[in-house]
Amino acid sequence: MKDTLKILLGAFLVSSMMACGGTGLESTASTPQATGKSVGQSGVKDDVSNPNVVQVAVGSADHSTLVAALQAADYVDALTNVGPFTVFAPTNAAFDQLPAGTLESLIKPENQRKLRDILEYHVLLGVYKKGDFVAGRKMGTADGRAVEIMVNESGDVLINGGKILGTVEASNGIIHVIDKVLVPN
Known part of the structure; x- marks a missing residue:
């Protein structure tokens, strides 16, 4: 038996x-x-599942500067994890509005922590859709600071003055494309 x-x-x-x-x-x-x-979570090869926030950014021609900054700050693995995250993703044009030399300085290895702090300032823990943002509300970011939500007369949602241009859902959160790089005070 x-x-x-x-x-x-x-x-x-x-x-x-x-x-x-x-x-x-x-x-x-x-x-x-x-x-x-x-390797961390970003080293997992998965072409079948819905893309995570980093994979969505990598697939966007308008976010190549953001992707390069995530890599320079060694922040890719953190944003590939389960989350959930709300990411305010500045466009390449938003990075172009920074003072001359700012980005070049930030991507230097000795400024990695400063760059990561700025990138963490673009991340909320949890998923917040555009309708969840209320004028005057302050929301805590992954770096421990807060961003302020504003809504103008046209109904546009602004994060520290950066306008949400569009929204993309990802497997581990949501991305709000914005027209400004959020720099903590």
Whole structure:
């Protein structure tokens, strides 16, 4: 009886592995862990699931400067995690409005912490849709400070004066595209 159970259990395990698309004997030599490289959540290859906030930004031609800043600040893994996050994503044009030399200075390795603080100032923990923003409300950001919400006569929502131009949902939160880089005081 025990031998029959072992055979059935073995057959079940083999058929389960085959049904999942593998034999269980595939090589892991190409994984970062097997090669000794350390990666975070951003190193997970997944072309099937809905994109997370970073993947959405990477796929947007209007956010290449933001993506470069996220990489320079070593903030990609944090925003690839489960979240949920609300991200205020400045466009490339918004970064162009910064004083000359500001961005170049911020992406230097010695200014990584300062850049990360600025990027964290663009992130709220939780998902806040445009309708959740109430005029005069202050909302805590991931860097521990607060942004102020304003709504103008036209109904446009402004975050510290930066207008929300559009909204994109992601698997781990929501992105509000804005026309201004939010710089903490």
